Amino acid sequence: MTDPTTLSARLVADLTASGDLVPVWRAAFEAVPRHRFIPDTVWVEDDDRLVPVDRAEDEGAWLERCYVNDFVVTQVDDGVPAEPGRVGREITSSASRPDVVALMLAALEVEPGMSVLEIGTGTGWNAALLAERLGSERVTSVEVDPQVAARARRALREAGYGVTVATGDGALGHPSGAPFDRVIATVAADRVPYTWAEQTRPGGRVLVPWTTDFHNGALMSFQVSRDGAMRGRIVGNVAFMRLRQQRGRPASLARDVHREDEARRSFTDLHPYAVLGEYDASLAIGLKVPRCKPVVEPRGEGSYTVWLLDPWSGSWAALEHEPGAERFPIRQFGERNLWQEVRDACRWWDGLDRPTADRWGLTVTSAGQFLWLDTEDHRIDR
Ligand SMILES: C[S@@+](CC[C@H](N)C(=O)[O-])C[C@H]1O[C@@H](n2cnc3c(N)ncnc32)[C@H](O)[C@@H]1O
Incomplete structure (x- = not known):
């Protein structure tokens, strides 16, 4: 069985070679072992279903999964597998793909001294990466699922990071820690909560995987203005599960x-x-x-x-x-x-002459959100 240090070094080398991992984030990726944040049971897709892989049954297979450049399913059906025999139907929590994590952290454009609010703690791995770079006291994370939050809190503590993990609806942000310099959602929204703009300093950045029912997804990078609104552009192609309250209906x-x-x-x-x-x-x-x-x-x-x-x-x-x-x-x-x-x-x-993704923009205000093409003057009715 290959040891975690070798697997982690291989993943970091691959992400560096592909250009996904930018130099300022390399030391954090080297310092934070992903497997310490992954639960002992993960889930893999088998046809239309999700079946468990237990660490106790096959430590090697479990460890390999922790270090592939892929997402790892860490919870199904909100913690209670919906099908008989421990078989799951829907993915409800996961460790995001390492290349997507690297891309989003680069897009966040953080500097030492900044404070960050993460929405969707999941395993806690991304929060640990942020803490490694900025210091635990500058990182707050909100997770809606109490079991997932408790697990992440424990994994962070055991790895030496005293990040604040709050249990609750991330759409409400974390008012007691505001204002933040950055908000990063690692969960998708189609209606972007204005709260995230309200809890960010003017000039600060809010990063959100934006999704529609037809297309998942687009990474929106918003800047918060003095007028309180935030205006965003698409800066990447990332697919995430939705905020629990915006899940809609699964298609089958x-x-x-x-x-x-x-x-x-x-x-x-x-x-x-x-x-x-x-x-x-x-x-x-x-x-x-x-x-x-x-x-x-x-x-x-x-x-x-x-x-x-x-x-x-x-x-x-x-x-x-x-x-x-x-x-x-x-x-x-x-x-x-x-x-x-x-x-x-x-x-x-x-x-419209086939606009590319980077030409769409979204403005979020206290009155709601609207979409535009190139400039706010060219609003698009949806
Ligand atoms: C893709 S996972 C996050 C990955 C995570 N950042 C990591 O490093 O492992 C998305 C998480 O968002 C959580 N979530 C869903 N809706 C939420 C909400 N309204 N508020 C906070 N967390 C939410 C899910 O329970 C899930 O754990």
Whole structure:
């Protein structure tokens, strides 16, 4: 079995070589062993389900998982596996991917002496990295799940970091520690809480994985202004689980596809790659088409079905892709014509001259949030 020091050194070397880990964060990554923050049971995906890997059963496999450049699932179904036999359905807490952690810490642009509020403590690894660089007294983290918070608090303490870990809804921030120089959410939001702007000093930065039902996600970097508003731009491509209170409804082929024989049938010549495979297009479609979750179902030998599901209204659409085809059969069911909505949003994006992700901006004020393209004068109705 490879020892943790070797595995950690290999991960740091890989992240440095790929350019994800910038020099100012390297010492912190070297000093904070990730495996000390990962619980003894982690979960791996097996078909549509999540099955446990126990450290006691296979220490080597567990340790390898701690040091791959991938997220590690650390809690399912809010702590109680939903399926019989310790099998989980939904990921509810995880250690984020190391390259994403490195990218977000670089984007946070912290300097010694600054204070940081983290939303979504999870394992505590990211909080430990921040504490290693800034000092524990400058880091506060909020976690909604009491069990997860207690575990992170213990792991941080045992690793020598006296970070404040508060249990509660991170959308409310941590008023008693405000104002902060930086807020970093390691959990996604579609409606960005204004509280985070209120609890940040003017000129400070708020980093939020921003998500829509169609597209997860975009890393928004906001700057807080003297007028109290914060204005953000997309600076990266990161996917996160949502704030617990903004979860919405999970999409599931088994639950959401029904009455297939009643579907309306048509054809399209718009290739599914054009709506799902192109980051900029898929992001823009997500801005326009609410409550629509795509699921790609491989059918073997290059064939696949793209499902569009609206678990709220029960509408669904399916596009069948065959290799080499230029026209694709469509089926749509329910009160919405989901494929048409997606196609119209794609045309809308085309009509705007296909803006890239970095041209979208979001402003968050006490009155709510609004989206814009290039400047606040060009507001986009959603
Ligand atoms: C991807 S994990 C965070 C990873 C973590 N920063 C780490 O280093 O391991 C997201 C976490 O956000 C938590 N969360 C979800 N909704 C929240 C909320 N409203 N307030 C605070 N934490 C929340 C989840 O319970 C989960 O532990």
